[in-house]
Amino acid sequence: MNDTTTTLPTTTPVEPKTLVEAAYNRLRRDIIEGVHPPGEKLRVEHLKDQYEVGAGTLREALLLLITDALVVGQGQRGFRVAPISLADFEDITRIRVLLETEALRQSIAFGDEAWEASLVAAFHRLSRAEQKLAEHDVSTTEEWELRNRAFHEALIAACPSRWIRHFQHILYQQSERYRRISLLRQPIPRDIHAEHQAIFDATLAREATRAISLLTEHILRTLDAVKSASVGSFSRGKAR
Amino acid sequence: MNDTTTTLPTTTPVEPKTLVEAAYNRLRRDIIEGVHPPGEKLRVEHLKDQYEVGAGTLREALLLLITDALVVGQGQRGFRVAPISLADFEDITRIRVLLETEALRQSIAFGDEAWEASLVAAFHRLSRAEQKLAEHDVSTTEEWELRNRAFHEALIAACPSRWIRHFQHILYQQSERYRRISLLRQPIPRDIHAEHQAIFDATLAREATRAISLLTEHILRTLDAVKSASVGSFSRGKAR
DNA sequence: TCAACGGAAAAAATCGAGATTTTAACAAAA
DNA sequence: TTTTGTTAAAATCTCGATTTTTTCCGTTGA
Numbered sequence: 001m002n003d004t005t006t007t008l009p010t011t012t013p014v015e016p017k018t019l020v021e022a023a024y025n026r027l028r029r030d031i032i033e034g035v036h037p038p039g040e041k042l043r044v045e046h047l048k049d050q051y052e053v054g055a056g057t058l059r060e061a062l063l064l065l066i067t068d069a070l071v072v073g074q075g076q077r078g079f080r081v082a083p084i085s086l087a088d089f090e091d092i093t094r095i096r097v098l099l100e101t102e103a104l105r106q107s108i109a110f111g112d113e114a115w116e117a118s119l120v121a122a123f124h125r126l127s128r129a130e131q132k133l134a135e136h137d138v139s140t141t142e143e144w145e146l147r148n149r150a151f152h153e154a155l156i157a158a159c160p161s162r163w164i165r166h167f168q169h170i171l172y173q174q175s176e177r178y179r180r181i182s183l184l185r186q187p188i189p190r191d192i193h194a195e196h197q198a199i200f201d202a203t204l205a206r207e208a209t210r211a212i213s214l215l216t217e218h219i220l221r222t223l224d225a226v227k228s229a230s231v232g233s234f235s236r237g238k239a240r
Numbered sequence: 241m242n243d244t245t246t247t248l249p250t251t252t253p254v255e256p257k258t259l260v261e262a263a264y265n266r267l268r269r270d271i272i273e274g275v276h277p278p279g280e281k282l283r284v285e286h287l288k289d290q291y292e293v294g295a296g297t298l299r300e301a302l303l304l305l306i307t308d309a310l311v312v313g314q315g316q317r318g319f320r321v322a323p324i325s326l327a328d329f330e331d332i333t334r335i336r337v338l339l340e341t342e343a344l345r346q347s348i349a350f351g352d353e354a355w356e357a358s359l360v361a362a363f364h365r366l367s368r369a370e371q372k373l374a375e376h377d378v379s380t381t382e383e384w385e386l387r388n389r390a391f392h393e394a395l396i397a398a399c400p401s402r403w404i405r406h407f408q409h410i411l412y413q414q415s416e417r418y419r420r421i422s423l424l425r426q427p428i429p430r431d432i433h434a435e436h437q438a439i440f441d442a443t444l445a446r447e448a449t450r451a452i453s454l455l456t457e458h459i460l461r462t463l464d465a466v467k468s469a470s471v472g473s474f475s476r477g478k479a480r
Numbered sequence: 481t482c483a484a485c486g487g488a489a490a491a492a493a494t495c496g497a498g499a500t501t502t503t504a505a506c507a508a509a510a
Numbered sequence: 511t512t513t514t515g516t517t518a519a520a521a522t523c524t525c526g527a528t529t530t531t532t533t534c535c536g537t538t539g540a
Contacts, residue, residue, distance in 0.1 A: 017315030018523065045491065054525040056296050059493085063303040069406070075257030076531060078492060088402070095403045102338065162328070163335045166309070167407055258493065285521065294495040299523085316501055318522060 023051045023061035031070045031081055032177045034184070042071065042079040068173055086227065089178045093223040096171045100219065101212045103156035103164045108208045111158030116204065122147070122154035123200045130193040145176065151196065155203060155215075175222065182226040190225065263291045263301035271310045271321055272417045274424070282311065282319040308413055326467065329418045333463040336411045340459065341452045343396035343404045348448045351398030356444065362387070362394035363440045370433040385416065391436065395443060395455075415462065422466040430465065 016022040048058045062079045065071035073079045129144040195218045202211035256262040288298045302319045305311035313319045369384040442451035
């Protein structure tokens with residue numbers, strides 16, 4: 001079906017081998033970016049034209065998105081974009097902290113030189129993107145998102161637990177959707193680069209306790225940002 | 241699609257509303273029970289006859305099983321039953337302990353009387369099944385499995401985190417597959433009822449620390465049992 | 481005014497056939 | 511014997527058409 005079903009995040013973005021995969025990728029992107037807002041009805045008959053595939057193919061793509069919990073389906077009543085709520089985002093954030101800190105602990109404990117090298121590389125790429133972003137080059141937001149994700153995945157890449165990485169991947173995706181929807185036009189002044197730098201330094205120095213506490217704060221700060229940016233919004237629907 | 245995509249475990253087993261759902265349920269059961277052994281190629285053309293549905297419908301059922309990580313798919317190369325390995329089961333068990341203990345902690349903290357009542361009921365049903373099982377009534381194994389799962393889900397039902405419950409559901413399913421495959425004809429003497437009783441008592445008494453430690457041991461004991469039962473077996477394939 | 485009923489339109493689910501890709505078998509050459 | 515290349519068979523992927531279910535809306539009757 002699609003290679004995203006394997007837990008391992010591929011460093012080189014794999015080309016979609018099937019139409020289902022291609023539609024799945026495009027749909028996922030559009031949902032995370034809010035093109036299809038939370039709760040929206042996803043009508044196969046309409047979407048198949050928009051994404052230029054057959055009805056069956058689009059159904060399969062939607063089925064795959066259920067794995068990511070970005071789409072919910074109900075028998076005989078079609079599909080919807082997964083709803084959002086502040087409570088849900090708080091939940092996501094807490095579990096993310098729980099899993100990601102455990103993963104970082106193990107990564108620091110087990111990581112070898114190859115892991116260090118790829119982490120350095122990921123951090124470098126992220127730094128460059130943050131540099132461009134600071135110069136108000138808005139067009140690079142997309143690139144920054146990709147590299148931010150890559151950095152966070154590189155941090156825990158040496159964690160031997162496939163399941164933690166699998167769940168982390170799902171939760172990160174969810175977080176990203178909340179971030180994008182809430183912070184669309186809200187800068188929220190915050191020196192993210194400094195945060196990343198600190199996490200990076202502590203990790204490379206193998207100071208597990210400090211790295212974990214920095215990462216925790218980093219993740220929680222996003223929760224605060226989304227909270228204050230979305231005063232009263234998207235409270236209409238219960239989570240999922 | 242199917243109601244199993246909602247995180248909430250339905251107390252009343254919902255009737256499948258669509259053919260996809262029905263095929264999904266049957267397939268899932270067969271994979272967990274080992275009818276389709278780990279690593280087996282799942283050919284749509286063969287299975288569609290066996291499960292009496294069209295090819296497209298069966299494909300959709302397989303796609304849904306990817307959500308449960310019971311099936312893995314690869315573009316243009318079809319589907320396979322997810323492979324197993326001892327390392328994978330150790331991983332599953334550790335994450336299960338991590339999530340399930342956190343869930344139990346919250347359940348004990350937030351659970352109301354309604355939760356207590358349903359827990360009592362679930363424990364009672366499980367006890368009865370274990371009674372029958374002790375009388376060597378082999379035909380009730382299936383029933384015991386259902387009630388064991390229901391009991392474990394009742395324990396953490398008051399945990400407000402949907403995501404913990406979602407992930408726990410997936411991991412429990414995985415555990416069940418390992419247990420069934422490994423312990424098919426291996427009794428492994430062990431007073432499971434006493435373990436359940438102890439967990440139940442501590443939980444109702446709201447003694448979080450004790451309940452958590454009992455639950456942890458309970459889960460780890462299954463790991464040991466599977467370990468000793470499967471000396472050298474299913475080591476052929478790496479996990480997933 | 482409101483609720484219940486009924487029919488039409490829309491949407492979802494299902495299936496079977498055709499197009500594309502992978503796999504397997506087999507022969508020829510190194 | 512092993513490797514390479516060709517061909518046939520099998521399996522996957524894709525789509526359009528049909529069947530079934532849900533949803534919408536206007537009508538009837540209290």
